Amino acid sequence: MVKSFLHQIPVQTLAPKQLFQQPAIRERSVNERFSAHLQQEINKDTHQLTISKHAGERMEQRGIFINDKTWNQVSKKIYEAKTKGVNESLVILKDAALIVSAKNQTVITAMNRHEASSQIFTNINGTILLD
Structure with missing residues (x-):
């Protein structure tokens, strides 16, 4: 006569909250990585503005000089405005005013x-003040 033994493995039941806890942690990790990557791209200096031929001529004629630090601030603000749906922006600086196409940077x-x-500005849907 053969004796058979059954070994019972203890079963642990999981509450619904525990079942979904692991994927939430993974999803948060993915979101955090995406957020960090997005912020890194925003902080990159890839949002450089282009100066049209007309604007370059006007700046030269009117003796307007804008330093690199100010250009970087303007570039970042124009990019921010673009993300908020602004197409054409008036940028007012301490010594100058610029009309900038946020759409085309x-x-x-x-x-x-x-x-x-003494000017009237039309077709502008955003204004940036940098003094």
């Missing part, structure tokens, strides 16, 4: 602040 025209104070 191109400076369309430039004028000094004195000249800009």
Whole structure:
């Protein structure tokens, strides 16, 4: 006569909360990595503005000089405006005013602040003030 033994393996039941806990952790990790990658790309200096021929000529004629630090600020703000749906923006600086196509990241025209104070700006759906 053969004796057979059954070995029972203890079974642990999982509550519904425990069943879904692991994927949530993985999803959060993926989101955190994506967020970090997105922020890294935003912080890159890939959002450089192009100066149109017309704007370049106006800047030269009017003696407008904008330093690199200010250009970087303008570039970042234009990119931010673009992400918020702005197509054409008026950028007001301490000594100059620029009309910039956020859509194309191109400076369309430039004028000094004195000249800009007597202008009417149309077809602009965003304004950036950088003093």
